[in-house]
Amino acid sequence: MRYPFYIAGSMFPSIALPGLQKAANRYVICPFYHAVSDKPLPHISPLYRHRTEQEFRADMEWLTEHFEPIRWSDIDRYEKAKKPAFCLTFDDGLKEFYTIVAPVLEEKKIPCVCFLNSAFMDNRDLMFRYKEALAKQQIDWQHFLENEQPYMTYAQVRELQERGFEFGSHSMNHPHFYKLSLNEQLNEAIGCEKELEKHIHLPHRLFSFPFGQEYLDPVAIKVHSGTHELVFGTANMRPGGGNLVNRIAMDGTGFSARAVITGEYLREIAHQRLHD
Numbered sequence: 001m002r003y004p005f006y007i008a009g010s011m012f013p014s015i016a017l018p019g020l021q022k023a024a025n026r027y028v029i030c031p032f033y034h035a036v037s038d039k040p041l042p043h044i045s046p047l048y049r050h051r052t053e054q055e056f057r058a059d060m061e062w063l064t065e066h067f068e069p070i071r072w073s074d075i076d077r078y079e080k081a082k083k084p085a086f087c088l089t090f091d092d093g094l095k096e097f098y099t100i101v102a103p104v105l106e107e108k109k110i111p112c113v114c115f116l117n118s119a120f121m122d123n124r125d126l127m128f129r130y131k132e133a134l135a136k137q138q139i140d141w142q143h144f145l146e147n148e149q150p151y152m153t154y155a156q157v158r159e160l161q162e163r164g165f166e167f168g169s170h171s172m173n174h175p176h177f178y179k180l181s182l183n184e185q186l187n188e189a190i191g192c193e194k195e196l197e198k199h200i201h202l203p204h205r206l207f208s209f210p211f212g213q214e215y216l217d218p219v220a221i222k223v224h225s226g227t228h229e230l231v232f233g234t235a236n237m238r239p240g241g242g243n244l245v246n247r248i249a250m251d252g253t254g255f256s257a258r259a260v261i262t263g264e265y266l267r268e269i270a271h272q273r274l275h276d
């Protein structure tokens with residue numbers, strides 16, 4: 001149900017944004033991405049459409065024009081002050097965050113948190129969905145992992161930390177949490193942090209749910225929230241409650257940031273009118 005809103009969003013002039021923000025009573029948005037690349041990525045392209053560098057730059061230009069780039073710790077303050085702002089995050093710790101994304105964000109002075117899966121750091125393993133995508137193309141995943149090195153290394157992450165980027169955990173193996181017991185979920189979430197902390201310093205406990213939190217038991221969401229400073233979900237512009245912040249998926253469609261964000265404002269307003 002995203003597309004009709006994004007088509008409508010692409011037709012709305014940006015000048016209408018303040019009116020939409022007022023109508024939705026939402027001022028801080030949290031867009032998130034996974035990968036940015038100019039060439040097709042064999043492990044990702046069969047699963048979803050990622051941005052090219054030029055598309056990503058255009059997104060950042062539109063966002064910074066209409067929203068102030070802020071750090072996660074400022075979300076509440078800006079929302080309460082009704083000041084339009086965006087808090088950017090990336091998931092999955094892919095190497096393009098180091099090679100393509102970080103330099104663009106530095107140039108545009110946009111802070112960002114990147115969420116890592118401990119099992120894949122230093123290219124020791126590959127997410128199961130990437131393995132499936134490669135298998136369909138008859139590509140040997142171990143060979144691919146060794147040759148392409150699709151993830152960041154700890155050395156790169158440490159360098160990015162020195163350059164001001166922040167990192168959080170995204171579970172050890174990126175499983176579907178709804179298929180796991182609460183204990184198994186906690187083992188994945190906390191185990192990831194423990195493993196990451198052997199290699200990098202994590203001054204804050206930030207977590208993003210692998211595959212989002214929408215199919216999780218509210219009790220499980222509460223427990224994860226309780227063990228972290230801030231947790232990030234994927235229910236777009238819906239209020240998270242407590243220390244859960246929802247994010248808007250920017251990958252997956254060819255729609256621009258303007259179309260997606262404006263469309264999500266329209267969707268949120270429609271949702272509030274129908275349900276709240």
Ligand SMILES: [Zn+2]
Nearest residue numbers: 091092210211
């Ligand atoms: Zn992920």
